[in-house]
Amino acid sequence: MTIHAERRGVAAPPDLARSWLLVPATKPENFTPAAESGVDAVILDLEDAVSPPAKPAARDRVVEWLGRGGSAWVRINDATTPYWADDLAALSAAPGLAGVMLAKTESGNQADATADRLPEGTRILALIESAMGLEAAPEIARADGVFRLAFGSGDFRRDTGMSDDPMAMAYPRSRLVVASRAARLAGPIDGPTISTNETVLQRDSALTASMGLTGKLCMHPDQALAVNRALSPSQDDINWAREVIAELGEDGERVRDGSDLPRLAKAKKVAELARAFGLD
Known part of the structure; x- marks a missing residue:
C-alpha cells in the first residue's frame, strides 16, 4: 500500500468525511498504512472482502488492532447472517471502534437491533444495497444510531438489473439524498469507482457531487485525492x-x-x- 505525503492533510470529521477507504479485514498489514494514508475515514471490511471460513480470524485481527491504539470504522455482516451477532459481540468492547457500517440494510428494525447491541452512541452507517433497502431508506435514515446512509451501488445493480449509466442510477442516488436530508442526516456516501483510471474517477466523483452526495467509498488510498478534491469547495x-x-x-x-x-x-x-x- 503506497502512502503519498501530499495526500495528508486535515482529516474531516465523520459527518463531513468525503473519502471512505474499504480495507479487507484479511490484510491486517494494511490497517495502519490505510489510517495514515490521508483518507478521511477507514472501514475495515468483515463482509464481502472475507470468505465465511476466514471471518472468525479476520474479526480477531480487527479487534486486536482496534485494541492496540488503532481507530477505524468496521463493515459488519448483514443482520440476516449468523456472523452479524458475532461481529457485534466482538466489537462492542473494542476501544478504537469509530462506528460500524451495517451491510445490506433493508429495514429500520435491522439498524435498531444493531444499535441495541453496541455501546450507546455508537454511530451506524447504513449501507443500502438492494431495492428493498432503497424503498425503506426513509425509515432506515430515522432509525436509532443511524449516522449516514451509504450506497452499495454494485450490489444494488445486481439486485435490480440496472446499469451503471448515470441516468439509471439517478433515482437511487436522489432518493438517498432526499431521505438523508429529511431525516436531518449528513449527506450520503456514494458507491466506489472500481476503475483505476484517473479520468474515470474524476468523472464519477464529479457526478457524486452533482447529485448531492457528500462522500464516496474508495477501493484504494490513491483514490482519496481525486475524491476529496471533487467533494470539497473549489x-x-x-x-x-x-x-x-x-x-x-x-x-x-x-x-x-x-x-x-x-x-x-x-x-x-x-x-x-x-x-x-x-x-x-
Whole structure:
C-alpha cells in the first residue's frame, strides 16, 4: 500500500468525511498504512472482502488492532447472517471502534437491533444495497444510531438489473439524498469507482457531487485525492463565499432583500466546509 505525503492533510470529521477507504479485514498489514494514508475515514471490511471460513480470524485481527491504539470504522455482516451477532459481540468492547457500517440494510428494525447491541452512541452507517433497502431508506435514515446512509451501488445493480449509466442510477442516488436530508442526516456516501483510471474517477466523483452526495467509498488510498478534491469547495467557490460574506455581513446585517438570504446561507456553508477541510 503506497502512502503519498501530499495526500495528508486535515482529516474531516465523520459527518463531513468525503473519502471512505474499504480495507479487507484479511490484510491486517494494511490497517495502519490505510489510517495514515490521508483518507478521511477507514472501514475495515468483515463482509464481502472475507470468505465465511476466514471471518472468525479476520474479526480477531480487527479487534486486536482496534485494541492496540488503532481507530477505524468496521463493515459488519448483514443482520440476516449468523456472523452479524458475532461481529457485534466482538466489537462492542473494542476501544478504537469509530462506528460500524451495517451491510445490506433493508429495514429500520435491522439498524435498531444493531444499535441495541453496541455501546450507546455508537454511530451506524447504513449501507443500502438492494431495492428493498432503497424503498425503506426513509425509515432506515430515522432509525436509532443511524449516522449516514451509504450506497452499495454494485450490489444494488445486481439486485435490480440496472446499469451503471448515470441516468439509471439517478433515482437511487436522489432518493438517498432526499431521505438523508429529511431525516436531518449528513449527506450520503456514494458507491466506489472500481476503475483505476484517473479520468474515470474524476468523472464519477464529479457526478457524486452533482447529485448531492457528500462522500464516496474508495477501493484504494490513491483514490482519496481525486475524491476529496471533487467533494470539497473549489478555490473559486471559496473566493465567491468570502466576497458574499463581506458584502452581506456574517450575520446578514447588510442584506437588502429576500434574494440575498439564500446567497448568504450558501456562502456560509462553503466557508464552513473550507474551514473543516483546511482549505481556508
